[in-house]
Amino acid sequence: MKPILEIRSISKKFKINQGASPYLSLRDRLSDLLTIGSARKEDFWALKNVDFDVNPGDSIGIIGKNGAGKSTLLKILSKITPPTEGRIVSRGRIASLLEVGTGFHPELTGRENVYLNGSILGMKRKEINHRFDEIIDFAGTEKFLDTPLKHYSSGMQLRLAFAVAAFLEPEILVIDEVLAVGDAEFQKKCLGKMEDVSKSGRTILFVSHSMTAIQSLCNKTVFIDKGVSTGILSVADGVHRYLMGNILTKSGEERFETTPGVSRAAQILEARLLDNNGRVSNQLLTCDDTFVEIVWENTKGVKITPSIELVNYDGVKIFWSGDTASDWDGAGKMDKGKYRSRVCLPANFLKAGEYSLILGLYTQSPYEYHHIILNTLHFSLTDPMDRRSLARGEMTSQFEKFILLPLLNWNNQKIE
Amino acid sequence: MTDSEEYVIEPANGGLLNLKEIVQYHELLYFFSLRDIMVKYKQTVLGVLWAVLQPLLLMLIFTMFVGRSLRFSSGDISYPVFAFSGLILWLAFSSGIINAGNSMIQNSQIIKKVYFPRLIIPMSAIIVSIIDFLVAFVVFIALLIFYQQNVGWSAILYWPLALLLTIVASLGLGCLLAALNIKYRDFRYAIPFGIQALLFLSPVIYPVSILESDWMQYVLAVNPMYAAIILFRLPLTTVQPSLPLVYVSITSGLLLLIAGLTYFKRTETYFADLA
Known part of the structure; x- marks a missing residue:
């Protein structure tokens, strides 16, 4: 069986502008031209030679401290930002639950937002038509279909957003813990959905700091530290590395x-x-x-x-x-x-x-x-x-x- | 596992325009345009009327203050029709590049989270301006009837051609500005000034014939909107335009389109890092 995802020596370099504002400005650029030899730029490797394979049906927990490079890896996988080096071959559609509610517009109605959001997430209009009733049913907002989104409570907005994402059917689902920001009920719903997805034999990449969630949802892990990954590990090994990493580097x-x-x-x-x-x-x-x-x-x-x-x-x-x-x-x-x-x-x-x-x-x-x-x-x-x-x-x-x-x-x- | 397609993710190589991918995402283009149009018309009290009022009011102002006072001859076209025909194209162009220029920043939240061909964003901004143009075009037809303006059959050829040239010009410049805006955050303050200056360097409110020297005409023809406006008025007049000047303008528009798309493509992959 061919792996569904082949990640081959992926590296990502960022340039850090020391002491500069986060945005470039033309004024700065012009004044840079006049000052000679101001080497303020510093290279920073967010990922270095990350390399692993994912088999169909795996759910992989990606573990690491904040700033270890997990989110960068997810961004590369979802094609938001290109790698600096390396190559990824994917044998299926990748969608990520980073995207819940992306592109929702407050002036548009619930119905219009479902179509807009669905198509941003890569669904075809036919698919949305086909799934529309189910989506609305899942969200429980049928009464407000033609009300502009700005009149929705934040809970309703979240439900609608999640409902759209839940009916995406990618072969590979990428989930960032960011999701867990919602209320407890919403988190439960997300985790429930993830379990459904993993049971249905689809492939999941899951980033989390909760070792409990990793242990209950994943069958393999990848541990990333300062941009360097271990490759595929067992869940127990990955979790142990993460926990010990915090302890071994400190003295008490x-x-x-x-x-x-x-x-x-x-x-x-x-x-x-x-x-x-x-x-x-x-x-x-x-x-x-x-x-x-x-x-x-x-x-x-x-x-x-x-x-x-x-x-x-x-x-x-x-x-x-x-x-x-x-x-x-x-x-x-x-x-x-x-x-x-x-x-x-x-x-x-x-x-x-x-x-x-x-x-x-x-x-x-x-x-x-x-x-x-x-x-x-x-x-x-x-x-x-x-x-x-x-x-x-x-x-x-x-x-x-x-x-x-x-x-x-x-x-x-x-x-x- | 279904035998699905292979996708490859590789370092950016500044590749060529991927038309196939844009076609693949045409539904997203449709929904982005629809969103922008709906939001625009929902947010303004005047709604669709705004698309008509803007050129109409400008035309009245120019007719009363410029056309009458300066008394330059607009040939065999009555001045209100002359001014309106130039203004609707000009407004389509200027609102197109302003909207396209700001579009990437406005949609940065989406850009940071989802992949799709980025070109769709400035394209949808331009579609919105074209819709506005089509609304104003209906008023233009009414105006032609009101002023009993003769219209040649060549309109069937020249009007769509003029619109196409407008799209080419606004897409080229719009993409360039969109990419520059994302990269240099202070760039956008320069845009309104540039557009205003360009208005007076276009044959929108005065005929080219009032310019005396040849070289000034050539300078004017570098403006990509020159050809669009001249060709748009062609069916209304018997005066023949200078073909070399039209070719200069068309060439400049095409070069601008290539430059705009190339620069956009080159920076595209890093938008998520910059935005």
Whole structure:
């Protein structure tokens, strides 16, 4: 069987104009001609020799950090921008759900927009005629067919847009996570549609940061880092690379620059993760206590409370914790100066996996956050699978669906 | 898997105009034009009337203030008919290149998200101006009857030819401007000025015969709209035009079309990066 998509050493170069405005202007161009030797342009390779094959019926998850080059790859695949080098052979029509609602015009009616949008997405007028009732039915907007789109609620617009896209029938469907911007119901609908599509044997390329979505929808992955791809990997390998990539490149300790010109009542300076023995690390064990240490400065003398939020790699915020228990009474005073706060994530409480933290400094009354650092101190928790975690040990693999895995005190008695 | 076509995606090579692809996408061209026409007529109170009022008002102004005061002879064509015939072509041309010039920026949201031959966008902008022209053309016919203007049978040949030349001129220049506008964002401020200047370098409101020296006539003939306007008026008059001048103008229009399309094609593939 021939692959449906052959991607052969695709590279894409952008020129970065250092210190210039994003748009060219004729004035600048003319003044450039007069100044000699201003080498302000810098080459930037968004993709470098990306190479893989996709077989019919595959659903491939494309994984990578922001800026890794995933979206550029999708843009090249959907012919929006040409590659600088390389070649792609595709044996089927490619459509992308990037395009939901593209070209919708507020002055036109629902009916007119369905035709316009459909034809922009590459449907023939006949196909749209044929599918029209189904599309409107799916969107649930038949009452407003001849109302200009500007009178639609944003939810209705989204439904109509998605309905058109849902009836596209390309051999290869390209989906960017951008989709997930809609409300929860809409996301569900999209994911549902994707499952339908993948079951119907069509080929999907799916870009997402949600490893859960990748794991449930894809059968293969491609991991891209700084424009370089790994080629086809298994789902488990791709997900693991992504998660470990964030952890291995960091040490478990971060220092934060003060932003010049911004004066805060309090400022986080450093943060680190410590294991049971007080060593800095970001590869920790579920069966040990883990300490989060924040070094911060109180610059104005108001009462400050530190806080953390724990976030897992599906983006789920697991909990918030601030120092609400020790001595604080709202509007009280506090000495200026540097402080060190330490909080313990107790042993046998979280399940094995990868996490990150949100750090914050706030005042209780009047309630105000002075400094927040998002998405920092990435770490992994590993279950040692030996006597130390006997209580859960080898069952851990079955606990995927739970968020926490606390070791609680049970009291068991025989009563009869 | 169905044995479907193979598509190849390769680095841009600035290839030639892909007419086959444009034909393939003709429905999109239709829907873009339809959208622009509908939006235009829905948004303006006067709607279709605007297409008629614009040349009509300009004609009245020129007739009263220019035609009468300067008293230049428009030959055997009455001045209102003379001015109107030039104005409807001129307005088709100028609105065509303005709309086409701005079209790529206006549609940048779509360009960034979906692939289709980009040429469809300026083409649909020009179709909209042609529709306006056809509406105004009906008024032109009424005007011919009102002024009892003699019209030769040659109109069957020359009027479509004049329209074709107008399309050639506006497509060439429109594509050039569309590409320049996307590339250089400050370019569009120069366009209205250029069009205004060009109006006075066209035989729209005065006959070429008032120019005395030969070289000035040749300068005028470089304007691609020169031939269109002269040929459009040909069935109304017995005065024969200077053929070399008409050929100069037609050649200039064709060269402009080639230059416009080539430059557009060359920058086309990078529109999504620039827009």
